Amino acid sequence: MPNQLDTTDGPASASGAAGAAGAAGANRFERRRARTRQALIAAARQILAETGETSASIQEIAARADVGFGTFYNHFETKNDLFDAAVADALEEYGQLLDSVTERIDDPATVFAASVRLTLRLAASHPEITQILRLRGLPHINAATGLGPRALRDLEIGRASGRFTFDDPLVALSAVGGALIGLLQLNSTRDLGAGAGEHMAEMILRMLGLPADEAHEIATRPLPDLP
Structure with missing residues (x-):
């Protein structure tokens, strides 16, 4: 058996x-x-x-x-499908990178200021991502992945906490995204220094409703290190 x-x-x-x-x-x-x-x-x-x-x-x-x-x-199916996927891939990597650097920051105003200033630094350390953001990012500001949903998340958190004051989150997102891409465009022709990132961050915070003195202080704080 x-x-x-x-x-x-x-x-x-x-x-x-x-x-x-x-x-x-x-x-x-x-x-x-x-x-x-x-x-x-x-x-x-x-x-x-x-x-x-x-x-x-x-x-x-x-x-x-x-x-x-x-x-x-x-x-x-087409080249356009591939290039759309390439832009989405680059912006998703960009979003994940900024998330990883700012994940321990609780204040949405500080997160926004750091993200703006770090984006200018990324132009030197991650030129492929920032080139794609500069050249192809504008139509993807309201996309489902990448920069847009993360920025919209932080805007809505900031408004809910009382840190930001605006009526329409999507209009605010368009203003912030356009300012960021414009900064990268200017950097491609003038090689801006860190001070330009601080100035832009301060202006964005003031646009979102922070007092001038507080916006300046937050925009000039020490930055977390990029990986």
Whole structure:
């Protein structure tokens, strides 16, 4: 009579092993697919940061990503879809980076001031992200990912706490986003110093309702370090 261990050699055991192998193969396929998609997005990000244009051919994008031409269509229907994904990817990285630096700051006014000033620093340390923000960020201010929802979150927290005074959060978001992109545009032609970031942060805080003296004090506080 077979003992208890003998049952592991039966059909159920073989079926389980086959299932595990199939799952592992599927996981490897999904990882390869994700890597290929990210390679295409990275290539598009590089092109946007270098030129701000979307005129590169699919062949050029695929070659830069080191993938086959036909592979492109396994991930994106059009070039516009890819470039939209590239902008969203860069702005999401930008948002996550600022979140990680300001996550221990409780005051929404201080978060806003730090985010503005750190964005100017990012122009030197993370030029690809800030180039894409400068050249392609304006249409994405109200997007579902990246800079917009994080800034809107902080604006609404600030208004609920009484720190900010404005009627329409989306109008406030447009004003803040436009000011930030304008600062990056100016920096691309004049190589602004840290003082410009402080000045812009102070003006934004005053626009959001803080008194002038307090806005100045918050905008000139020591900044947290970028990773």
